[in-house]
Amino acid sequence: MKRKIKTTAAALLCAAVSTGMLTACTSSNTTAPQEQTTVSDSSAGSEEQAAGIDYMALVNKLSPLPDNWEDNIETIHMTNSIGDDVEVEKKAYDAYFELKAELEAEGVFVDLDSARRSVADQQRIMDEFTAEYGADYAAKTVATPGYSEHHTGLALDLYLIIDGKDITENEDMVQYPEIWAKIHEKLAEHGFILRYLDGKEYITGYGYEPWHIRYIDNADIAKEIMSKNITFEEYLGKASSEEVNIDLGNSQLYTKDELKEAAVQVKCAFAGFGCELKSLRYAGDECNSPENLEYVNSLDEDANYVQVVEMFTDFHTPKEGTVVFEPDTDMNDYRWLLAREQNGGWQIVTQGYL
Numbered sequence: 106m107k108r109k110i111k112t113t114a115a116a117l118l119c120a121a122v123s124t125g126m127l128t129a130c131t132s133s134n135t136t137a138p139q140e141q142t143t144v145s146d147s148s149a150g151s152e153e154q155a156a157g158i159d160y161m162a163l164v165n166k167l168s169p170l171p172d173n174w175e176d177n178i179e180t181i182h183m184t185n186s187i188g189d190d191v192e193v194e195k196k197a198y199d200a201y202f203e204l205k206a207e208l209e210a211e212g213v214f215v216d217l218d219s220a221r222r223s224v225a226d227q228q229r230i231m232d233e234f235t236a237e238y239g240a241d242y243a244a245k246t247v248a249t250p251g252y253s254e255h256h257t258g259l260a261l262d263l264y265l266i267i268d269g270k271d272i273t274e275n276e277d278m279v280q281y282p283e284i285w286a287k288i289h290e291k292l293a294e295h296g297f298i299l300r301y302l303d304g305k306e307y308i309t310g311y312g313y314e315p316w317h318i319r320y321i322d323n324a325d326i327a328k329e330i331m332s333k334n335i336t337f338e339e340y341l342g343k344a345s346s347e348e349v350n351i352d353l354g355n356s357q358l359y360t361k362d363e364l365k366e367a368a369v370q371v372k373c374a375f376a377g378f379g380c381e382l383k384s385l386r387y388a389g390d391e392c393n394s395p396e397n398l399e400y401v402n403s404l405d406e407d408a409n410y411v412q413v414v415e416m417f418t419d420f421h422t423p424k425e426g427t428v429v430f431e432p433d434t435d436m437n438d439y440r441w442l443l444a445r446e447q448n449g450g451w452q453i454v455t456q457g458y459l
């Protein structure tokens with residue numbers, strides 16, 4: 106049972122465009138603390154490391170894990186305070202423990218919730234979800250194997266330990282912004298960056314995750330990234346740093362938060378789109394029409410949508426173009442229809458010049 110819960114939580118890890126919950130990087134284990142760390146080297150030959158991995162590799166919804174990564178990565182296993190096994194890339198592991206020690210000296214206690222997941226693990230989770238819930242649901246819920254930064258072994262999800270108590274749930278962890286600020290301040294000097302910044306969902310594809318840190322093995326670059334408050338994509342020139350102009354209008358039907366949740370879904374989708382999002386606006390309450398509702402339900406026969414939201418976007422296509430779009434072109438009034446079931450989160454149902 107415990108294993109099942111853990112598997113499910115791992116599967117939901119960083120799967121953005123699904124339930125409307127965009128921060129899902131932690132497991133839901135709440136077992137009693139057990140301070141014990143065991144270390145075992147899982148791979149051979151540190152000479153291999155030289156030929157090994159590129160610590161600056163970008164892995165996101167557009168960029169898969171580089172070839173041969175899993176053959177070259179050297180990892181270490183540890184047991185966290187909850188008793189779970191966590192596997193971390195070797196240098197990231199050392200850097201993490203330096204960071205942890207420094208934080209503890211200031212009374213801040215953290216542990217690792219999860220770090221490396223192999224592509225095979227992710228595929229297994231995808232297969233399990235497909236068998237149990239069908240391919241559609243699995244595709245929406247589980248991060249695509251090969252496209253999760255956790256494959257690298259360099260992405261670590263922290264959790265907090267406060268007064269000896271493990272704080273592992275996302276909704277609990279976000280209650281401690283001052284503690285996260287202390288943690289974030291110390292990341293760069295140990296070669297870590299914060300990966301999923303607030304307000305940069307349209308670049309990273311993920312909502313704000315104060316716990317998800319990434320080792321890049323270069324303190325100078327980490328300091329530059331952290332001091333500029335930019336994403337890894339922006340540093341690497343793989344994303345626009347421009348702010349998206351968002352107009353949520355004056356809805357009588359939905360709260361600002363409800364519309365924001367829908368907007369974040371669209372922004373996240375753009376991160377996997379290769380296009381530069383310029384502006385996004387709510388179409389207005391009349392979009393929740395019987396016709397639109399009938400339309401979205403006709404596109405997904407398993408669904409029973411009860412409300413619709415329509416968003417318009419303006420964006421610029423990439424210089425090299427995409428399968429769908431002409432290169433280097435301004436696109437305006439591109440439509441997105443999102444819908445939700447009773448008590449469900451917004452889901453993108455369809456998009457395009459409908």
Ligand SMILES: [Zn+2]
Nearest residue numbers: 119130262317
């Ligand atoms: Zn994560």
